[in-house]
Amino acid sequence: MSGPGTVTRVVVVGADAAGMSAAHQALRTARRTGRELAITVLDRGTHTSYSACGIPYWMAGDVDGGDELVARSAEAHREAGIDLRLGVEVVAADLPGRTVTTADGETIDYDELVVATGAPAVVPDWALRPDGTTYAGVGVVKTLDDGAAWVERFAEAGDGAHVVVVGAGYVGVEVAEAAMRHGFGVTVLTRGRGMSMLEDEMAERVDLALCDAGAEVVLGVEVTGLDTDGDRVTGVRWDGGSREADLVVLAIGVRPATGFLRGSGLEMADNGALRPDPHGRVAEHVWAAGDCCEVRRRLDDQWVFRPLGTYATKHGRALGDSLAGGTLTFDGMVDTSITRFSHDEVHLEVARTGLSRADAEAAGLEPVVVVTDGSTASGYMPEAEPITLWVMADRTTRRLLGVQVVGGRGAGKRIDAAAAVLWHGGTVDDLAWMDLAYAPPFATAWDVLQVAARRVAERL
Amino acid sequence: MSGPGTVTRVVVVGADAAGMSAAHQALRTARRTGRELAITVLDRGTHTSYSACGIPYWMAGDVDGGDELVARSAEAHREAGIDLRLGVEVVAADLPGRTVTTADGETIDYDELVVATGAPAVVPDWALRPDGTTYAGVGVVKTLDDGAAWVERFAEAGDGAHVVVVGAGYVGVEVAEAAMRHGFGVTVLTRGRGMSMLEDEMAERVDLALCDAGAEVVLGVEVTGLDTDGDRVTGVRWDGGSREADLVVLAIGVRPATGFLRGSGLEMADNGALRPDPHGRVAEHVWAAGDCCEVRRRLDDQWVFRPLGTYATKHGRALGDSLAGGTLTFDGMVDTSITRFSHDEVHLEVARTGLSRADAEAAGLEPVVVVTDGSTASGYMPEAEPITLWVMADRTTRRLLGVQVVGGRGAGKRIDAAAAVLWHGGTVDDLAWMDLAYAPPFATAWDVLQVAARRVAERL
Known part of the structure; x- marks a missing residue:
């Protein structure tokens, strides 16, 4: 320098x-x-x-x-x-x-x-007019200009408008929530099984929550094109099917x-x-x-x-x-992320940290997984919400490898304690026995994260 | 064996x-x-x-x-x-x-x-009749029988009843909440400054929350005796003062x-x-x-x-x-605890983990403390609640020593990530840079815990 x-x-x-x-x-x-x-x-x-x-x-x-x-x-x-x-x-x-x-x-x-x-944001060729612009009613969700365009489209859309969201990752789910808040009909289309950052058994709970809230969820479809009236979008087509749409949100990645x-x-x-x-x-x-x-x-x-x-x-x-001559470093991450889907009576918090089972196998580890249902607070408290934890550890080293959470209010940020253990390279025993906070409105005497970790520890 | x-x-x-x-x-x-x-x-x-x-x-x-x-x-x-x-x-x-x-x-x-x-639960001599029993209207909060007695006393108490809670630890604060829920007047009396598990600057926020919710809080009094009509309690006396009372809860420890x-x-x-x-x-x-x-x-x-x-x-x-011949161990703790005070519009979550400043000094450490105000969610979200963090680290080793939290909904269980770092003997830099979950309804892009840790890291 x-x-x-x-x-x-x-x-x-x-x-x-x-x-x-x-x-x-x-x-x-x-x-x-x-x-x-x-x-x-x-x-x-x-x-x-x-x-x-x-x-x-x-x-x-x-x-x-x-x-x-x-x-x-x-x-x-x-x-x-x-x-x-x-x-x-x-x-x-x-x-x-x-x-x-x-x-x-x-x-x-x-x-x-x-x-x-x-x-x-990725805009696939099938969403573009021959001149490379998008049809009216179609857009991505990335910049403030995108946001302003959507706010305007939502405001202009009539009461019975139907919104198709292509992609069921974090953005797709969040946009589905946004559209439902306006009372629009919502269809979520996804190539694979949706929420690919979660394991199947956790991801399906998100699909169910969307359905419970009144959305249509179509898994395993590869969108091939749009129907239009020449200017505006009128529907979405895939191999063997189609869906009428007034608005189409492209949430398929960046x-x-x-x-x-x-x-x-x-x-x-x-x-x-x-x-x-x-x-x-x-x-x-x-x-x-x-x-x-x-x-x-x-x-x-x-x-x-x-x-x-x-x-x-x-x-x-x-x-x-x-x-500028300093020594700060960003020493990587442990793959933590979080979102929620919330509409009327349905409120689901979703978070993950660490490796997926496929990641662990690719790394030559011997993953052991247990899924545990529990409660975010003592069962007798009005704050108690259901929560499900997916916990994975390595059979040989007992190292904690990954945790995924799906549950009601207060479920999501519980992932942070697991992320901290992963950051430190701790074991599933560390997670099971460490000193997490307990009082009836906040947890069970063994926090559900610790119950889940203990159950994995017992299988190793 | x-x-x-x-x-x-x-x-x-x-x-x-x-x-x-x-x-x-x-x-x-x-x-x-x-x-x-x-x-x-x-x-x-x-x-x-x-x-x-x-x-x-x-x-x-x-x-x-x-x-x-x-x-x-x-x-x-x-x-x-x-x-x-x-x-x-x-x-x-x-x-x-x-x-x-x-x-x-x-x-x-x-x-x-x-x-x-x-x-x-401790029952001080001043709360006892000469025959060693307690006066009517006076009790502790420990066993199910105690609980049943209080439920009955609360049900029998008239609308204008006044409850004096002696002791402002976790149980005292929780009982104050319970009494206020029934519409009783509440006075909390405490020998020291209340919430002794918190540092002064955090404890006083709990006192203020109690006051905001309509309770009387009297700090620094040593209760010396009860006023009675011979059978029932009618008040509490301390050196230089007294308070009429229909019910007196003893929450001064076990x-x-x-x-x-x-x-x-x-x-x-x-x-x-x-x-x-x-x-x-x-x-x-x-x-x-x-x-x-x-x-x-x-x-x-x-x-x-x-x-x-x-x-x-x-x-x-x-x-x-x-x-029974197994090998499980309880390898100690890091002094984590949590409670809340919630009444009408007032909702305060309170948690702590690690050492107090006095503990750290007694251990010969060189504690550096910073108090940080922030938000539990992105500032533009309706979920955003104020939160204050007290974070302490050791000047020489940069080891995280303690964290205390006072804040609105979603504040309390944030303590767990800090407890995990303490469990692993991590530094304040670990806490500042680790991978905590972020999405707007749940956190700021730097989680407030990490902002607070970073501010301490910058002072070391």
């Missing part, structure tokens, strides 16, 4: 969670280390630092407006000393020459490049926006994701964090693509610190 | 959580190890295996009847092959001779003795019921608590678990008196297993 007295020109591509966490942390750390940084952040969009995860709740009406999802405004970033340029798309990078080129043809020099371009780095020689996953080290470095003078990257899973030391905001902010922060 | 083919006579004194966990686990393990056990359980009371922690919620009306608090009935214990004798008080033990003597003068031989006598072992040579704490090893052993042929014991705190390797059901069931289970 540059010596004292000289200014390091940092160019950050992407002004969302990872990029802005990196930029602000770099400035904070630079004050301590005495580095002089000139930070330019380029983003092709018009918004910064917003919570993409919050968009389904904006669509549902829980959040009043898109502004509420913005953690820090463009003005606030600029006041902190960041040269933020919105509406600027980077289309090429010359790593040996240390320049990036924008769509407008401008070439920008850098000393250090931070790639934080995120991962736009893909790293790293096209401008193709041919640069940087190591990339098949989907184009970068693989930064714990400091966020991918090559000399090149750094990356956030949804355009894979993350390292500590349990089996595998790279996996998990475009989650919590990894983006953590890795971004470590990157910014390291860039 | 005894050889194959012979029967080991186990006498368990006390038929509650610890004793019955031990008895049932011993039977389970014996089936595996081939030991033959004849288990006799003696209890001076009339109930077994009930949740004492649930009594305040029964008093509040959340629980329909005392039966709901009974985890397993006397019949169920007997059907499992346990010789359960209720209404039998053990008044003496001859350890060298391996006998116990009952109040009726019966002498019972044993090969192995399990002491699980619990800890009755004391191990180990009087019958005095002079036996067993190691005891000042209050009479026993100190069993991880298998539950206190001496050859003598075992103990539950509220009549201290428990080992892993963090500073100190014995402390924490009469909690979760330790009783865990230690009891390890004891029963070990007694």
Whole structure:
């Protein structure tokens, strides 16, 4: 890097969670280390630092407006000393020459490049008009503009409108909730069995909850096309079937926006994701964090693509610190995630951490799994809600390998205690015997997580 | 112990959580190890295996009847092959001779003795009539009979009745909630500052919540006596003050019921608590678990008196297993506990784990503490509730030492992730950077626990 007295020109591509966490942390750390940084952040969009995860709740009406999802405004970033340029798309990078080129043809020099371009939502060819645009009534759920479009579509849709959600991952389930809140009919279509981050026996409880709340769930279909009136969508077709639709939400995944780095020689996953080290470095003078990257899973030391905001902010922060001479690292993750489906009387919290059974087998481990039903509070309390735990440990080492939770209010965040055990490489005995909090409104005397762990321990 | 083919006579004194966990686990393990056990359980009371922690919620009306608090009935214990004798008080033990003597003068031989006598509530002298009974309207909250008496007193009390709760620990706060649910006026009197398991800055938030909900809270008073009409209580007096009262709840603590072992040579704490090893052993042929014991705190390797059901069931289970030839151990605790105060619009969850600042200083550590305010969910979500975290770490080793939480719905059980880090001896950096679950209804992108940990990490 540059010596004292000289200014390091940092160019950050992407002004969302990872990029802005990196930029602000770099400035904070630079004050301590005495580095002089000139930070330019380029983003092709018009918004910064917003919570993409919050968009389904904006669509549902829980959040009043898109502004509420913005953690820090463009003005606030600029006041902190960041040269933020919105509406600027980077289309090429010359790593040996240390320049990036924008769509407008401008070439920008850098000393250090931070790639934080995120991962736009996938729009399959079958959803596009011949000219490459989407039909009216069809859209993805990723940017604030997407959110605003959905809020408008929902407002305009008539009382009997039917919404088809393609994809039953976290976003699909959250959007189904949002649509049902407006009283729309909802159909969820999914290629496989839905909720692929859960084991079958847990995922099916989510399907059932959607059905209980009045949604149609169609598993195992590969969507092949849309029916339209030429301008608007009128239905969705798959091999051997179809469903009329007024609105179609595409929630089938995201893909790293790293096209401008193709041919640069940087190591990339098949989907184009970068693989930064714990400091966020991918090559000399090149750094990356956030949804355009894979993350390292500590349990089996595998790279996996998990475009989650919590990894983006953590890795971004470590990157910014390291860039400015600090020592912070993002030491990987244990594959924790959470969501909920809530509509009228149905409220299901869903969370997971650790390996799947397939992951464990691929790693050559000997997984033993037990599924346990229990209660979130003492059975005699009004707070008691059903909860089901899937717990997996390794037969030989007794190491805890994974936990999945499906249950009522108070079920989901219980995953954190299991995630902490996984973080520390603990055993299923640690989970069974450690000191979790008990009082009747909050748990049973042996917390259900500990009952479930004990049952696995007894099978090893 | 005894050889194959012979029967080991186990006498368990006390038929509650610890004793019955031990008895049932011993039977389970014996089936595996081939030991033959004849288990006799003696209890001076009339109930077994009930949740004492649930009594305040029964008093509040959340629980329909005392039966709901009974985890397993006397019949169920007997059907499992346990010789359960209720209404039998053990008044003496001859350890060298391996006998116990009952109040009726019966002498019972044993090969192995399990002491699980619990800890009755303390009734101070000032609360007693000259004949040693309590005045009408005065009682403790410990046994099912106590609970039934309070349910009756609450039902009989008129609309304007005033309840004075002496003691502001967990039970005091829970009973205050119960009394307020019935619309009674409530005064909480406490010797020190209340909620002594919390640091001052956290405890005062509980006092404020009680006040907000309409209770009178009087801190720093030493109650000296009761006013009575000769039969019923009419008020409570302290040095320089008094309060009229229709009912007085004594919630000033419990004391191990180990009087019958005095002079036996067993190691005891000042209050009479026993100190069993991880298998539950206190001496050859003598075992103990539950509220009549201290428990080992892993963090500073100190014995402390924490009469909690979760330790009783865990230690009891390890004891029963070990007694029958198994290897289970209760490897101490990290001092986790939780409660809540909830009345009308006021809902405060309170939890703690680890050392207090005074504990840390006594252990020669260099505690650094930061208090952080945050939110249980993303700020834009309706689920977001305020939460305050007190986090302490050691300056030299960066080890996490303790966490305390006070906040709205969803705040309390967050303590478990911190308890897991403490269990594993992790650092404040582990807590800050580990992989806790994030989605907008459940957390901020950096969970508030991690924001709080990060702020401590930055001060070390």
